[in-house]
Amino acid sequence: MNNTRWYKDAIIYQIYPRSFKDSDNDGFGDIKGIIEKLDYLKNLGINCVWLSPVYRSPNRDNGYDISDYCAIQEMFGTMDDFKLMLSEMHKRGIRLIMDLVMNHTSDQHPWFQSALNDINSPYRDYYIFRKGKGKKAPTNWTGFFGQNSWEYTSKTDSYYLHLFTKEQPDLNWDNPKVREEFVNIIKFWCDMGVDGFRCDVINLISKDQRFLDGKNKIFLVGKKYYINGPHLHEYLHQINKEALSDYDSMTVGETVFSSIDDILKMTGEDREELSMVFNFDHTSVDNFFGVKWFMRRFSLRRWKKILGHYQQGLQNNGWNSLFYENHDQRRSVGRFGTDGSKQYREISAKMLATSVYFLKGTPFIYEGQELGMTNTDITKLEDIQDVETHDIYKTAKKLHMPKGYLKKTIANGTRDNARTPMQWDDSEYAGFSKVKPWLKVNDNKLYINAQIAISDPDSIYHYYQRLIKLRKSEPLVKDGIYIDLKKKDRHIYAYLRKGQGESLLVIANYSKKEVKVKLKELSKPYKILLNNYSNFNPLLFKPYQSVVLKIKE
């Protein structure tokens, strides 16, 4: 079937199934829980769900370590539950994209078990085994969780590569059989009716086979040999041609450390690789070198520069994703120029949504973002579940990082910030479950929860509803040309989405002060389409005020 590019009209909601809704009260979210909440999602206005992994997994990395790509993890339910969920979604006009981890498997995957124990196994070459250099690993590469990326195995006196935990061995995509496996896996799910995939760390799949030592010392040592490797585009194209293009499907690749040129190659309309990618330059606005452990103060000018760079770079070709939260990021409340205080949490969350979601691209909303959920209030390291946090902590201790700094960075950086159970109501476990959940519910469930949000017409939830409706009805959001009107301003983000005769004008005050705004565009006739306050004075913006106006050119 021909690709209809429906993803350009999609509003995608990410579900982290462990934390969304527990229907059988075992402390973990599940598929039946998701089914219970589909009307909630439908009412919000989204039309597509990205579901974090629900495949069979030993859960070393909460499902990002898959041991069977064609089975459902028991904790989440059965294949029948999955099929029911899919049909209930489709009934409501909601598509489903799954999260596919193709760079690595779980070490419990039968392929790896066979490869690990037998040098002659047909699966040995599915992974990257190498002899060491004397007593040392084959290269000095380090991985994403700060760890050495080779694990020694005495059985065959060799090392295997793992860019994440040692329980997540990297696959060898240079082996055509590995690629064939994924062609079949993709077809398996698409034949069932799944509408596409979020492809986990997809730009790591091609490794430079010379296995040279990296010269960069700070983080991800050797990254130039395993990020955007030599055969990446060839392999993406193959998967597209041999599997995806047979269906009306979409893909969003998670592509760490990629430039505009890389992204244009991956998403260019004539390239037939991916539909769009997640790139992390903007979420790195408050850190150094793209590494969240090296914190840096937010700057609106830098934020606009980065967003603008991708808006302009993909203006005529390729396609952007628009997001600022996911299961790996800390919550956006109190981040990206917003204010976490009781007074401004809601108004500034609405402001951030307005200024990002009227850019060109497909919006992604992470569960709880529509409620303005906040970071976890867990304070003890031993209560943190995230494997990355524990791995990083070990590395940082070896480097003798000062304790106070370490505590602050961990609180800031732990991925558990985004993974606390969804806050449905103010009951003991926030309506997520009737028993104590796998991760502590945030105490602010008492005033941040879906029940309150739904009953309050002024809530972030209802603002998202209006924003989504507007986005769906306004073609300029899809097609208008992006022009930043105030690149240098430290408080105001103002941009046009220029059309013929009419344009959208988006203005957001990223500060808690009242700010005077001078813009010649505001002297043209305008209509207010969205406003996070009940009144509007075009010359003076209230704290965190944001508007979307339609202006006549």
Ligand code: ISL
């Ligand atoms: O989470 C990160 C920073 O906090 C990233 O470095 C993250 O590890 C990277 O973006 C890759 O993420 C994806 O693959 C990982 C998995 O742990 C993440 O949850 C997933 O989103 C390994 O599969």
